[in-house]
Amino acid sequence: MTHHPLLDLPPLTAAHFAAVERRVAALLATENDVVITQGEALLPLEGCIRGAAGPGTTALNVVTGPYGQTFGDWLRDCGATVVDLAVPFHTAVTAEQIAQALAERPEIGFVSLVHAEAATGNTNPVAAIGEVVRAHGALFMVDAVASVAAEPLLTDAWGIDLCVIGAQKAMGGPAGVSAVAVSPRAWERFAANPGAPRRSYLSLLDWKERWIDAGRRALPHAPAQLETLALEACVERIEAAGLAAVMGRHAAAAAATRAGALALRGGLAPYVTRAEEAAPVATTLRTPAGVDATALVAKALAGDGSLPLVAGGGALAGEMVRVNHYGADATAEVVRASLVALGAVLAGGGAEVDPAGAVRAADAAWAAAEAAAEAGAGTDADRSGN
Numbered sequence: 001m002t003h004h005p006l007l008d009l010p011p012l013t014a015a016h017f018a019a020v021e022r023r024v025a026a027l028l029a030t031e032n033d034v035v036i037t038q039g040e041a042l043l044p045l046e047g048c049i050r051g052a053a054g055p056g057t058t059a060l061n062v063v064t065g066p067y068g069q070t071f072g073d074w075l076r077d078c079g080a081t082v083v084d085l086a087v088p089f090h091t092a093v094t095a096e097q098i099a100q101a102l103a104e105r106p107e108i109g110f111v112s113l114v115h116a117e118a119a120t121g122n123t124n125p126v127a128a129i130g131e132v133v134r135a136h137g138a139l140f141m142v143d144a145v146a147s148v149a150a151e152p153l154l155t156d157a158w159g160i161d162l163c164v165i166g167a168q169k170a171m172g173g174p175a176g177v178s179a180v181a182v183s184p185r186a187w188e189r190f191a192a193n194p195g196a197p198r199r200s201y202l203s204l205l206d207w208k209e210r211w212i213d214a215g216r217r218a219l220p221h222a223p224a225q226l227e228t229l230a231l232e233a234c235v236e237r238i239e240a241a242g243l244a245a246v247m248g249r250h251a252a253a254a255a256a257t258r259a260g261a262l263a264l265r266g267g268l269a270p271y272v273t274r275a276e277e278a279a280p281v282a283t284t285l286r287t288p289a290g291v292d293a294t295a296l297v298a299k300a301l302a303g304d305g306s307l308p309l310v311a312g313g314g315a316l317a318g319e320m321v322r323v324n325h326y327g328a329d330a331t332a333e334v335v336r337a338s339l340v341a342l343g344a345v346l347a348g349g350g351a352e353v354d355p356a357g358a359v360r361a362a363d364a365a366w367a368a369a370e371a372a373a374e375a376g377a378g379t380d381a382d383r384s385g386n
Contacts, residue, residue, distance in 0.1 A: 012225045018216040020232045024179050027148070027235055027243070028163055030155035032181045035207045036231065038224045041145045041166035041178035046074055047202040048141050048162045048180060052110055054195040055079035059110040060101055060138070062086075062093050064124060065117030066313065067143055075112070078195065083108065089120040089316075092277040095128035102136045110139045115147040118169060119313055121272045121284030121322065123151065130158035139189055145169060145178070149238055150250040150281040150326060161186040167227075170250055170281050172327030173234040177227035180204065244373070250280040252369035253325035253335055257283040260339040260362030266346035266353040267291065271320055281326045284312070285342075286319055291349065293321050299348070300341040307338050332366050 017036065025034040037044040045067075053059055053075050061072040063086040075082045085101050087093050093113075102108055111133045116123040126142055133140040141162040144153050150170035155163045161183040167173030182204060190196045190205050197203040210220040238246050258275060261268045267288020272278040287293045294311040301309060308329040312320030323338050325331075336359050343355040 006226065009225060009229075012219075012223055012228060014217055014219050017219060017223055017228060020228055020235070021179070021216075023232065023235045023239075024165075025181065027238065028144075028153060028155045028165065028181050029157065030160075030163065030181045032155065032163075032183045033187070033208070033212055034179055034181050035204060035212075036177065036179045036223070036228060038201075038227075039178065040168075040175050041143070041164055042070075043202070044164045044178050044180040044204070045071070045143060047197060047204050048164065048186075049074045049112065050078055050202055051190040051193060051196040051204055052139055052141070052162070052186060053078045053080040054193050057081065057110055058083065058105060058107045059112065060085060060098070060105070060108045062098070062111070062113040062124070064091075064093055064122055065089055065114060065120040067114045067117065067119070068112070071112045071114075071143075075110075080110070089117070089122065090271050090273050092122050092124045092272075092274075093129070095125060095132050098129050099132045102132065102138070106136075108136070108138055110141070112141045112143075114143040115153070116144075116151065116279040116281055118146040118279065118282045118324070118326075119322070120316075121279050121282055122277050123147065123279040126160070127152075127154070127158050130160060134159035139186060146279065146281045146326075149243065149246050150279070151247055155181050167231050167234050169326045170246070170330070171231075171234040171238065173230050174227060177224060177231045179231070182208075247280070248370065248373035249330045250326060251373065252332075252366045253330040254278060254280045254283055255369045256332060256335045256362040256366040257323050257325055257338070259365035260335060260358040261285050261342075263361035264339055264343050264346075264353055264355065264358035266343060266351040268321070268342065268346070281324075283323045283325065285321045285323065287321060288346075288351070291346070292318050294318065296342065296345050297321055299345040300338075303341055303344065304337065307341055308334065309338060309341070332363065335362050335366070 021034045057080040059075045059080045139161045142160045145166040148165040163181040166178045168175035269286045271284035271286045297311045308324035339358045343353040347353045
């Protein structure tokens, strides 16, 4: 039988699995327990909600995109009383809005939030929100799938009790593996909840009891080996490049895409109104009146199918284009090619566009973002005495 490097691997040991968890914990800046979960990030997200919420729980669910809507559905299914705080998808929620909602409903004991919504292109100020939630005493769950490695994520410093990540966006890995950092307060909430999943694929308590509390000496079942190794490779690559450099590349891609789209003309405009509320992982663009976003993307991809362009989902399919400049696509070359492709389709429809101007603006914004990142790194080094 022919040897195959992906098929003929030695079993993944408990020590190796635990080592990957420790490296993920370092990436998340946390001393909390990290559990690598055996599936796409919706698995630990649902596990967290079903573990922490139930009848008697009042939850504040922040909706800044489609995933927030999903969390609300799960919370209601658990029997929780749900207070939805929805803001327009072209903006971000504020810490002040969170504080007001908590003041109006002091019984709220659980807060769920998406850090960055790749689907809508916004990002929320988790650091400031975390202070408010911590002062209130509620448990804080954050979906950081689209933010990890694209922008700062300080789990412990920000008071995040449940921080869920996936490897498929800025980490540059596969969609089939995820992880969650769980605080001691969250473990206590799970253990006290009679409705928390037990002896279930959704159960984080099973991992605590059979893996963490048992000293991480024996895995409770055969892990998803290839995906775990891929997660380790993602972390290794980030460590080698430096997390600050990886985040800087994503910030530069976002700034360049936004500036280039504005200079392109043709009616494209940033969907997220304020640049400071735009996520580094993806830039969403509103199409001009009369231009269907799905058709625009299809024509652009017909010319180059490798471009990270997708139309918006659901009701946004006709009016939003998303440039997914994350992972391997967070490069100046991808940004330029995406802008030129969109411009070519708009020009074919009779719009006046300036692709050369778009490329110049994108390159200038990329250079400015890199310069700002270098200046920030220098300031940090000065402060540390280096």
